[in-house]
Amino acid sequence: MVSIIEDVQVRKILDSRGNPTIEVDVITWNSKGRAAAPSGASTGSYEVVPYPKGGIDEVVSEMEDLIASELIGMDAEDLVTIDEVLKEVDGTDNLSAIGGNTTVAISMAVAKAAAASYNMPLYKYIGGNLVNELPFPLGNMMNGGAHAGINAPDIQEFLVVPVGATNISDAVFANASVHKRLKELIQSKDSNFTGGKGDEGGWVPNISNDAALEIQARACEEVGDELGIEIRPSLDIAASELWNAAEQKYIYAQDGIKRDTGDQIDFVKDIIDTYNMFYVEDPFDESDFGGFSQLTAKVGDKCLICGDDLFVTNKELLAKGIEMKAANAIIIKPNQIGSLSETYATVKLAKENNIVPVVSHRSGETTDETIAHLAVGFSSPLIKTGAIGGERIAKLNELIRIEEELPNPTMNKF
Ligand SMILES: C=C(OP(=O)(O)O)C(=O)O
Numbered sequence: 001m002v003s004i005i006e007d008v009q010v011r012k013i014l015d016s017r018g019n020p021t022i023e024v025d026v027i028t029w030n031s032k033g034r035a036a037a038p039s040g041a042s043t044g045s046y047e048v049v050p051y052p053k054g055g056i057d058e059v060v061s062e063m064e065d066l067i068a069s070e071l072i073g074m075d076a077e078d079l080v081t082i083d084e085v086l087k088e089v090d091g092t093d094n095l096s097a098i099g100g101n102t103t104v105a106i107s108m109a110v111a112k113a114a115a116a117s118y119n120m121p122l123y124k125y126i127g128g129n130l131v132n133e134l135p136f137p138l139g140n141m142m143n144g145g146a147h148a149g150i151n152a153p154d155i156q157e158f159l160v161v162p163v164g165a166t167n168i169s170d171a172v173f174a175n176a177s178v179h180k181r182l183k184e185l186i187q188s189k190d191s192n193f194t195g196g197k198g199d200e201g202g203w204v205p206n207i208s209n210d211a212a213l214e215i216q217a218r219a220c221e222e223v224g225d226e227l228g229i230e231i232r233p234s235l236d237i238a239a240s241e242l243w244n245a246a247e248q249k250y251i252y253a254q255d256g257i258k259r260d261t262g263d264q265i266d267f268v269k270d271i272i273d274t275y276n277m278f279y280v281e282d283p284f285d286e287s288d289f290g291g292f293s294q295l296t297a298k299v300g301d302k303c304l305i306c307g308d309d310l311f312v313t314n315k316e317l318l319a320k321g322i323e324m325k326a327a328n329a330i331i332i333k334p335n336q337i338g339s340l341s342e343t344y345a346t347v348k349l350a351k352e353n354n355i356v357p358v359v360s361h362r363s364g365e366t367t368d369e370t371i372a373h374l375a376v377g378f379s380s381p382l383i384k385t386g387a388i389g390g391e392r393i394a395k396l397n398e399l400i401r402i403e404e405e406l407p408n409p410t411m412n413k414f
């Protein structure tokens, strides 16, 4: 079947932070695909540029017709060529002319339109008929750093993974239970706690990093015992946000501590050992492949060390990381690289080299559920998409629906 594109429509919609973001409809002769782009707050320096200088308004008012005229008549199934045409229309190295959020929303909407023209869900269109694995959800429990206000911990994300869950429904409800338990535990430690949440729905406590690590571990243990499901703590340190290049130190403002790279290696290793961490993301600055390599050599046999700002979903940066043995996991955020076909190429390279691909949301999200389909379609062992909040549960609930549709669903393996 040929899924000829008949129209491309671009609009400005709200994201979860109340900022404008882009939504695209791609219409073929027999189907429609819709996708919206997310946005980051702790973005990596080597991500593509999300929008042209004039922002989304410039895309909607000046570029919609240009983009549509290029794509109309093309086959939505030929995503690689479509993504190349979008890059040619942009004409820059970093997609700054039409914006990586513009190209990624179009790219995802094209794939969804192609899938819909076969009456097929996106995960099946990408992963094939035999795909049957659900990702374990990395649930966001407490927020600090760039995703929270002052007095919050410096570590950006305190996460949990219900590694003992045998189905996605138990897994997402286990995460929600830990989130509830943590509210009680924070209240007992922090008399100023108002119940405030960060950008990704985690609580924002006014406590030290150590205190947050302790209650995170306690909540995992208590809820895990109650449910009979092993739940392991995890972190996104987002260390690029803490790195002060002039001082060559990581600044932990909440704790009043500065750490050089050697101290940071010891600090993170100690946390991994003490709390039996399952996963630690961005423990070093985005330029410090060496620090990543040293830590991975020490703890990579028992903990996933994941690069987010380090790799920005970029195949070349991942190749460098593979060469240097810098990490054993990679965050996959399609809008960091600007197209679904390049996202796929990065996932493929990761899998070929036993690097765990972790499909992820951004801190600014919409109710778009595409990444749930990508995680299943790519057979990604993990998905990072929050635990509660409308824009987060849009993905989690979609995973529950996908599990129901699959003939022999099973949780993924690591
Ligand atoms: C989701 C994250 O945050 P942001 O979207 O702000 O980059 C992250 O750092 O993993």
Ligand SMILES: [Mg+2]
Binding pocket: 236, 238, 281, 282, 308, 309, 331
């Ligand atoms: Mg991150």
